[in-house]
Amino acid sequence: MTGKLVAPAYSLLRIVAAFVYLLHGLQKFGMFGGTAQPLASLLGAAAIIEVVAGSLILLGLLTRPAAFLASGQMAAAYFIKHLPRGPLPIQNSGDAAVLLCFVFLFVWANGPGVWSADALLKGSSRS
Numbered sequence: 503m504t505g506k507l508v509a510p511a512y513s514l515l516r517i518v519a520a521f522v523y524l525l526h527g528l529q530k531f532g533m534f535g536g537t538a539q540p541l542a543s544l545l546g547a548a549a550i551i552e553v554v555a556g557s558l559i560l561l562g563l564l565t566r567p568a569a570f571l572a573s574g575q576m577a578a579a580y581f582i583k584h585l586p587r588g589p590l591p592i593q594n595s596g597d598a599a600v601l602l603c604f605v606f607l608f609v610w611a612n613g614p615g616v617w618s619a620d621a622l623l624k625g626s627s628r629s
Contacts, residue, residue: 513562513617519605520559522598523572527552544582551575559609562618569609576603 529536530549539545551571558568576599584596591597614620 509616512612513615515605516562516565516609516615517560517617519602519609520556523552523576523602523606524556524560526598527556548575548579559606562614562620563623565614565618565620566610569606573603573606573610576600576606 525534527549528534530539530545530552532538539549541547541550552575555568555572555575558564559572580591580596580599580603584591584594584599587594587596591600
């Protein structure tokens with residue numbers, strides 16, 4: 503994949519990963535077959551982070567700080583919830599947590615991409 507496909511493909515990666523992350527947060531609020539979690543709990547805090555950061559990353563708004571927070575939250579989720587069930591993600595159902603952690607770390611390092619509110623705002627500040 504070269505040239506003009508790289509930028510849109512990267513933006514699609516950011517958008518799809520954020521959408522999946524957002525769905526996990528909404529599930530913790532009782533949507534999509536999930537169970538509503540008390541907000542004053544570890545899972546409640548995770549739900550808030552996933553919905554807020556997921557929405558921001560999806561839109562490409564404040565992308566770097568949101569992605570950094572999301573990456574850290576996914577790392578914590580892996581170590582707290584998944585690792586005690588077994589050493590490998592394939593054994594402990596931690597595949598999504600590991601992948602999202604590193605995708606969001608990449609988004610933090612790479613920025614919002616061309617299809618983002620951040621790019622639109624940056625472009626409008628030059629006008």
